[in-house]
Amino acid sequence: MNANVFAKIVPATCLIVVVTLVLAILLKDGGTQSLTSTASCENWSRADWDAYLARISRLDRFLYQVPEQMAMAVEATMQSCPANVQKNQIVACTERILAYGKQFTASRVGLFSTLMPDDQYLALQPPEAMKLPAELQSAAHGLPKNWRAVANKNGWKYALFCSNTNIESRLVMFLPGQSYDRMLLYFCDGVNPDPTTYPLMQMDVVVKKENGVKLKKPKQYFRTLAFGEDDLRPTSQSSTGGCVGCHVNGPRAIEPRKRPAFPTELGGVENIDQLNSLLVHDEIFDLNLYYDLKTMPTHLQVGRTWGCNQCHDGDRRRSLALSLNLGGSFNKEDIYNKIVVDQTMPIEEGRPSVTPEMRPLIAADIEKDYYEQLSAWLIEHKCGPSP
């Protein structure tokens, strides 16, 4: 073979190999599919239904990873072939996909709970526990200028710090109580060590006892407060929500930035660990105000390769499968923050430490694991062999 022919064959062969590989990948994964197109199901067997549901339940393979769209697509497909749906008894094997997806409807009126509008949610909160202490309620920006002295006098604990979250300055206050603890978060964008000027605050109230009786599972109530235009006093607001998605296990550990723009200031505690041990709970929270848990994969063992499910197993702590954003998609930013930015997870019980290079890969792997397990759970009840 002369060199000239060889020079032509090699690139041609390369091209064929590349095209074949691309085709193989596209065919295997179905490429980036559309969730809205309706399959034509008139002549489907039950096995065809199972294959279709297996495909459509892999939300990570679609351009828009929204559970609601998955449910809508399945519903539209079923409506396009009612005779087949009846003949093959498809209702039972699609029930879970439909119930799961539909709870995250984009048209929902509530931002705090998938179950109800915000005004109803706020009305269900215990009024006494949700009240701010008078010293805070009467102050502009919810914080008097002598807030340090007020906190000391009342036995409140606090941390004023630069947070990794959205590069914010934050004041977190812990107000302990007999029946309930109140957690307050004052925050602003950027660097600002004076919390009496922050524009917003959030509140997370943990109810431990009702009518003097200790609850088996503590309850949690969220609120966002803004400051009225005239007197700058705190007033309840419902423009943000989705709180439970990051607070499935209650209040969160605080993690100041590694090289902060101003030093972390603590009150009532000696170090951050001490404050975190007051904030973080080792018990499962009651989430019935937020989700219909019967429609949720409460016990998916997400992150097995990295041991996450040693603790986040659905019994010790909530499964990572409940770490969702408002649309019901996996809260991958929050997981990423814990593993790559804060580097507080995984907690390693007798394991060799993970290297910084591994951390982004671990976060990506956990996301992949989540979508695989979610899909398997969604289609656990097969349509089965055709009658």
Ligand code: HEC
């Ligand atoms: C994207 C995830 C995320 C969402 C959504 C979220 N939080 Fe948080 N929240 C955190 C993290 C992380 C912390 C710990 C603070 C830090 O280190 O900066 C925190 C801290 C808090 C605190 C201080 C007490 C504690 O838990 O440490 C309060 C109060 C709070 N959040 C209330 C809310 C409310 C109310 C909402 C909804 C309006 C909300 N959060 C939504 C992640 C979230």
Ligand code: HEC
């Ligand atoms: C040994 C038990 C243990 C293991 C293993 C573990 N976690 Fe956690 N996780 C905790 C505890 C305790 C907290 C609360 C304290 C904190 O935030 O640091 C927590 C908090 C979290 C949170 C914040 C939400 C929450 O539950 O409060 C996320 C997200 C999280 N872990 C992800 C992971 C991931 C991802 C892995 C695996 C790579 C993992 N965890 C492994 C015990 C564990």
